[in-house]
Amino acid sequence: MDPHLLRTYVTVARLASFSEAARELGYTQSAVSQHIAALEQDLGAPLLTRRPVAPTAAGERLLEHAGPLLLRLDAARADVARMAAAPQQGLTLAAAPTALAPGVLAALPPAGTTLRVLARDEIPAAVATGAVELGLVDGLAAPSDPLRLPDVAPLTTRGVTEEPVSVLLPAGHPLARRPALRLGDLADARWLDAPGAGLPLAQLRATDGGRGFRPSLRYDGTDLRTLTALAAAGHGLALLPASAAAGVPGAVAVPVTEPRVVHRVELVYASVPRGAAAALADTLTGAS
Amino acid sequence: MDPHLLRTYVTVARLASFSEAARELGYTQSAVSQHIAALEQDLGAPLLTRRPVAPTAAGERLLEHAGPLLLRLDAARADVARMAAAPQQGLTLAAAPTALAPGVLAALPPAGTTLRVLARDEIPAAVATGAVELGLVDGLAAPSDPLRLPDVAPLTTRGVTEEPVSVLLPAGHPLARRPALRLGDLADARWLDAPGAGLPLAQLRATDGGRGFRPSLRYDGTDLRTLTALAAAGHGLALLPASAAAGVPGAVAVPVTEPRVVHRVELVYASVPRGAAAALADTLTGAS
């Protein structure tokens, strides 16, 4: 199971074409064909149907492994390379949209910083592979509980902020005038499904154990303003940190009291930050 | 970063010897030397000091990645192979000692079953690599919360049991006559450190957030009876599921009321169980 073979396999599966994959990888079509044949022989099972090119059941299974595997491989390489390389200039930070609370934005150094907004689940990968030095992830958690990160690599996390969560309702919604809400009351409502910008519905269900929280419109971008506008327009409810839910025109933010969950932001890094990264990390986490 | 190179690297690091590693891997010493040299050149940093052979800082870092990486590789291979291979005869089950509640033992089919007791953190790996079909993991969790498993591979879990936890105290202990205890009261006590048999102290600290729970004697075996005997002999406290803590001679089991944690057992498998495995899975999880 050479990683090269794995890489060509995922490329072929993604493009659904041997020839396209060959072009993208800089191989000949013949080489790609041989790669796939070698993999199939090694694993003892066909991985792809040809014409049309699509993964078999076994191939689907392999795809689930291949992504994390290649990611970890990159992470390992980057991790070791970091130890040898000189500390880099500037500072790169990746963050989920909802992790950028006002306090966080204020703490960013004025110059020489690159801020990249990514979907929540891409951030650990970006940090692990060295694409950015620091990451800010967020999510729902019980108070003072750490977040559950996918362990693509051994990453270190430090708590940054915790704040209450609110449900964003259109101004005319029957529940909009309540002073507070329980999530369980809203399990049967329609929720905006915005894994990139908002909090993923899976996290909602996990805190409640229920099977509700049916998705309405799905939004794939990473722009919070669009998400709040969608909620205001009545396309579905959205769960947001209180600071992000406040002050949306045409919508009302109602605090959630039950279950007792908070919106938690954590700083994540692979190797102990130095220079500008260290300063920012200390500022964010309130260290001396 | 060929997996073969990685494998020789971890072997060399473990044995602290090129020649020994060569013998174990069936290579010549020359090949091993070239493997390490290739890895170091590829990553651009020395990984080992020679004479004595020991990992450098970068090498330590790589070691942290290499284990999970090779494990996932095995898991992927096993996962795909399972799809192609015929459903196996018999049934193999791996379990942590504390996961084997009386009810679980009663549900095992009488014949044709292999039960293997492993340390808690080895079980996901054993399931993922196909060494066993089913695994039983356990740990502390908030009621109806799923356990946190290391994601070596995409595994499926199903809840089996939840039961209260008790602290096992020697009969003469000052707190032994209390009807119930809060964990916080015991943070400063000495605890048995038995990651194989009991619940690891790290899980204790995680539920409490505190920094206490100092370890006393460390026990590396997987035998529960030994662990309870150690606790009875006053070597340290032990946190156990109530059923395991009850009836230990010379010791008293006191229920834990705060924080509200339960001992949870989950069934874990890689591919949908069939045959005898499916029957056992359904029995354990109370499915139809």
Added chain:
DNA sequence: CACCCCGTATAAGGAACGCTGATCGACCGT
């Protein structure tokens, strides 16, 4: 229906890789 185009599989050749066996150099204990 023949033909062509597109895409994958196969065959053959050459370059590069990877392993072995042999040798060298350094360190350690006797």
Added chain:
DNA sequence: ACGGTCGATCAGCGTTCCTTATACGGGGTG
């Protein structure tokens, strides 16, 4: 001082792996 052990290096050779060239099959078109 010297033999022994351990790792590095070198030459040689078999294998692997990629390329070029060609065969095969399916779908669309005239």
